[in-house]
Amino acid sequence: MQNTVVRQTDSGPRLNEKKSFLANLSKFRELGLLGFILVIxxxxxxxxxxxxxxxxxTDMLTNTAILSILAVGMMLVLVTRGIDLSIGATLALSGMVVAQVVSHNPELNPLLAIVLGIVIGIFCGGIIGSLISALGILPIIATLAAMYIFRGLTFTISDGKWISSYQMSESFLRIGTGSFLGIRYLVVIALIIYAVxxxxxxxxxxxxxxxxxxxxPDSAKVSGISETKILLLVYSVMGGLAGLSGVLWVSKFASAQGDTASGYELSVIAACILGGVSIAGGSGKLSGVILGAILLGILDNALPLLNVLPFWQTGIEGFIILFAVIVNTLVKRSVERNNLLRRKI
Structure with a gap:
């Protein structure tokens, strides 16, 4: 009996000394990502x-602003164990509608254009959130269907035509190209989104x-948390940010097209994964997501400067994303293993 007690007493310090490196790494994940960005x-x-x-x-920060804004919303979606594949289509729909309104109303206040884009996005996100929360449709199915519907609406509304810069007012175009105290409006808007x-x-x-x-989810339900309301809120927020991004995108690139931001949702998801957001839900930090978006922005900017061929640019980004996923998986398993050992002790 005495020997058993001694073994149990001695095991505590030994286990603490042998804490997994990966478990400790989880506490400094964002710091490691920042270090990686600095090295690159x-x-x-x-x-x-x-x-x-x-x-x-300045160009890198401006080009990354829209990506990081969308990544904030995607982080909330992923935290709830969901996913949103429709954000590129929502962005395109919002951008096209606002561009058409601006082209017919040149005197429209740019702030009203932004509000209109956000409202359109919230409406689209609310539809998706209702399908998922009220009808129980899987997020990947609901958002995939919505992606095709919203993209089809965009082409229908535009009749397959583009809206170019000469059809937009100068005040509207300044949203994407203007600056405040030397800082681009896009970056200022992104900083406001981060703070909120x-x-x-x-x-x-x-x-x-x-x-x-x-x-x-089960414990949350027992605690009185309405999963239906939370999911509806999260997808509405994601939609609102996508709608805002649609206005910013059209203003920045001075063009509204039916295929705007096609496939962009994958870059947004990649930024979240690089930032340490778990696809399994329940974990993710805003700082990590922002750093993940910045890393993708740096890669998009740096690889062409190094004369890397476009094919290799995509391959290198894919490899880095895969590496991040592997590290995140190993870190999560190590943390869970250490927590299990502590409970047994």
Whole structure:
């Protein structure tokens, strides 16, 4: 009996000393991602001195702004164990409708154009959220169907035609090209979204409930959390951000097309995965998602500067995403294993 007690007493410190490196890594995942971004930046700068110029950094931040805004919404969706494949189509639909309204009403206030885009996005996201929360349709099925429907609506509304810069007002185009105190409006809008999302996730009851639903839906239900309301909210927020991004996209590129942002949802999901968001739900940090979007933006900008062929650019990005998924999986398993051992002790 005494020997048994000694063994149990001695096992505690030994297990603590042998904590998995991967388990510890989970606490500093964002720091590691930041370090990786800095290493890549230094390497590219050594190969091409134009990479870290003020002008190029400004371009990278501007080009990454829309991606990071969408990634914030996608993070909330993934946290609830869902996915949204329709955001590219929602973006295109919102952008096309707003572009047509602006072309027929040149005096329209740019803020009203932004509000219109957000409303369209929320409506689209609300439909998807209702299908998933009320009817119990799988997120991947509901959003895939919505993607085709919204994309079809975009082509129908536009009659297959483009809307170009000469059909848009100068004030509307300034949303994507103008600046405030030397900072592009796109970056300013993205920073506002980050601040609101940070407060919502960390300092509101609803923000905590979103993570509770993703971590353990059954326990959340027992605690009185309405999964239906949470899912409807999350997909509506995702839709609203996609609608906003549609306005920003059309203003930035001065063009509205039926195939705008086709396949862009995959880049958004990739940014979330790189940032450490678990597809299994329940975990993900805003800082990681932003860094994931920045990493993708850096790769898109740096690889052409290094004269890497387009095929290899896609392959390299895919390899980095796969590596991130493997690391995240190993980290999660290691954390779960250590938690299980602690409970047994």
């Amino acid at each position: 930046s230094v390497v590219v700068q050594l190969r091409n001195s134009s990479f870290l110029t003020i002008e190029n950094i 999302a940070y407060y919502f996730i960390n300092h509101t009851r609803t923000g905590r409930q979103i993570y509770a639903v993703g971590s353990n």
